[in-house]
Amino acid sequence: MKRITLSLALSFGLLAGAAAQADTLLIQRVQTEQGISLPKRGATMAQVEAQFGAPTQKFGAVAGPGSRKRNPPITRWAYNNFNVFFEYNHVVDAVVVKARPEEIGPAPVRN
Structure with a gap:
């Protein structure tokens, strides 16, 4: 025992x-x-590109079903260290990516 x-x-x-x-x-x-410097909420796409340069990848806008007012199109730009999410033409959030796949945290975005 x-x-x-x-x-x-x-x-x-x-x-x-x-x-x-x-x-x-x-x-x-x-x-x-x-x-780490990240784009500020409310900045335009042009301001983000002027400050941080061209993203490594731009993803097309995705909108939810129904009216655009309730489900506006969301666009994602990928940089090396972070992703920026836009509603129409303005930043709604910027998120730092994981350093390693085994790092604990939010699930990675699947394409």
């Missing part, structure tokens, strides 16, 4: 250590990303 308890305790300790290490790495990455 003591052997099983000790085995479980060691296993849990190793797993907890791995999770803590992953969390620490993600926290460190977020802290270093705070220095």
Whole structure:
């Protein structure tokens, strides 16, 4: 019985250590990303391209079903370190991409 308890305790300790290490790495990455310059919400496509240059890839606009007022077209531009999302011609969000596929965080965009 003591052997099983000790085995479980060691296993849990190793797993907890791995999770803590992953969390620490993600926290460190977020802290270093705070220095990354991203497009500001409300900036136009022309302003983003003037400040950050041409994106590595431009994705076509995607709109939801129904009226354009309720489901406006959303366009995504991909840069090396971040993605920019536009509603019509203005930035609604900019998101930093993962450093590695195994990094914990939001699921990557599938094309």
